[in-house]
Ligand SMILES: Nc1ncnc2c1ncn2[C@@H]1O[C@H](COP(=O)(O)OP(=O)(O)O)[C@@H](O)[C@H]1O
């Protein structure tokens with residue numbers, strides 16, 4: 072009983088509750104037709120960015136490595152997901168299943184890229200790792216803006232870089248069309264799928280952290296040499312965290328892309344990577360519920376500020392700065408610490424009375 | 427006192443001295459002509475030492491003598507530039523830090539290196555990672571093997587913490603504990619790897635006399651209970667003379683003397699280089 076009530080358990084539980092309550096409230100509002108369509112159209116992007124922030128927090132907060140190219144994995148997942156959804160459209164007719172398959176494939180492809188990038192990148196430390204991940208994001212962007220892929224009538228795939236594949240016969244269908252990206256995408260993403268993805272991500276992250284793998288990852292973060300001296304294989308566990316983070320981002324990317332009729336690589340640029348990092352930093356490194364709240368608020372905010380028209384981004388920036396000041400303000404921190412202490416003291420008193 | 431009478435030290439040809447119990451058995455550690463250079467500086471040079479399977483050995487010498495460097499060589503934090511290390515008769519030449527840990531060397535650090543943002547219990551459980559083998563998927567899905575192995579790890583962690591009188595802080599963040607407690611947790615964490623040889627780098631540093639007294643008792647208890655060898659670096663001469671059965675003194679990276687505490691305490695070269703200066 073005592074173990075069940077430990078502090079981190081309470082924190083994990085409150086993340087699940089927050090997500091479930093928010094989902095139920097949104098569903099009720101939609102059912103009652105009380106949610107403006109502008110906000111309705113934001114539901115899936117909010118889910119996507121929450122998952123992106125959670126997955127990046129695994130790299131930044133739990134593994135302790137700064138990554139500036141997280142949108143690259145989202146991009147890989149997005150293109151894979153859409154390509155799979157287009158290719159299997161006739162085979163799988165249930166859209167929810169098609170979406171699930173697309174997301175799983177997006178996750179797998181992003182994981183493969185995670186391994187490929189991880190091998191060189193994870194040997195680097197600190198700033199170097201940040202710079203190389205940044206370069207990775209840019210490379211993925213240029214790769215997809217120059218990628219052409221078509222299917223001929225017999226179902227064979229043809230791939231070309233920079234130019235269209237020359238061996239493409241009459242009547243073939245272009246899947247990926249260079250800088251135009253992919254168009255004619257079936258919009259099969261749903262809010263419920265987004266909700267489920269968040270819950271699955273939370274389960275994966277929380278349960279990993281509470282397993283031997285998670286402990287090894289955090290040990291490397293806290294002290295690499297001590298971790299090695301107790302027999303922790305640094306490369307293996309760094310890679311595990313990095314690939315897991317990439318896979319979750321890949322699934323989110325697939326969900327994101329299947330929410331629009333066209334998709335192009337420029338959506339997943341450096342700005343997107345930084346945006347996700349901002350969610351993580353504002354929400355607190357290693358703090359998953361913080362990531363959820365920061366991602367949700369900061370995705371909705373710019374849209375909610377549309378009435379300010381041209382001043383929208385200015386207000387957004389000011390709000391960002393205010394949040395940053397508030398979360399790092401020593402006076403405020405002391406104030407919250409005092410409240411926490413008071414609560415703890417009260418609990419102790421109660422415990423004494425119980426005895 | 428009692429310990430000293432029991433252990434009749436007999437020098438053996440390779441180097442060092444063996445405890446009576448350990449005679450005729452494979453020594454746990456043999457260092458042969460071990461050395462490392464840092465850009466021309468011979469931090470450790472021609473270091474020879476043998477340690478018995480259940481010996482408590484002391485490594486002493488002035489600051490900068492190369493004691494911590496020897497621990498770093500044994501654990502492969504540094505790769506030796508010369509010589510051989512035999513752990514339980516096996517050459518560790520091709521091993522890295524992780525493999526040496528699995529082969530049975532565990533250590534603590536002069537500058538404490540705990541996983542300071544993790545709980546005390548998790549610090550200890552990290553060191554048990556290699557005795558668990560459930561996969562990440564089993565961990566995420568919380569399958570029976572996860573629960574079984576985690577429960578065992580929890581029980582063993584609490585047992586080991588209790589051994590050092592630390593069970594009551596199992597849930598506390600390791601970095602928030604006082605200095606002495608952190609040193610004790612480093613020892614528990616090292617023990618959790620199931621070592622054959624435990625290296626303690628200045629375990630009594632920053633401890634008050636009563637904590638040091640307790641530490642001496644605990645080090646003996648560790649050796650007796652787990653039947654392992656302990657090698658310790660320490661400046662507190664009461665501790666070293668009180669519990670070590672064999673002592674090796676080094677100065678400027680070279681062995682100055684080896685022998686029983688009595689032999690070391692009466693060795694003129696040692697007194698001049700080290701003991702004499704710390705008298706005042
Ligand atoms: N990584 C290193 N690079 C260069 N010199 C080092 C390194 N590690 C130790 N040394 C040098 O080796 C010598 C021995 O250091 P150390 O083993 O820490 O001494 P101590 O006996 O006090 O533990 C010192 O002169 C130190 O400066």
Ligand SMILES: [Mg+2]
Pocket residue numbers: 493494495536
């Ligand atoms: Mg030292």
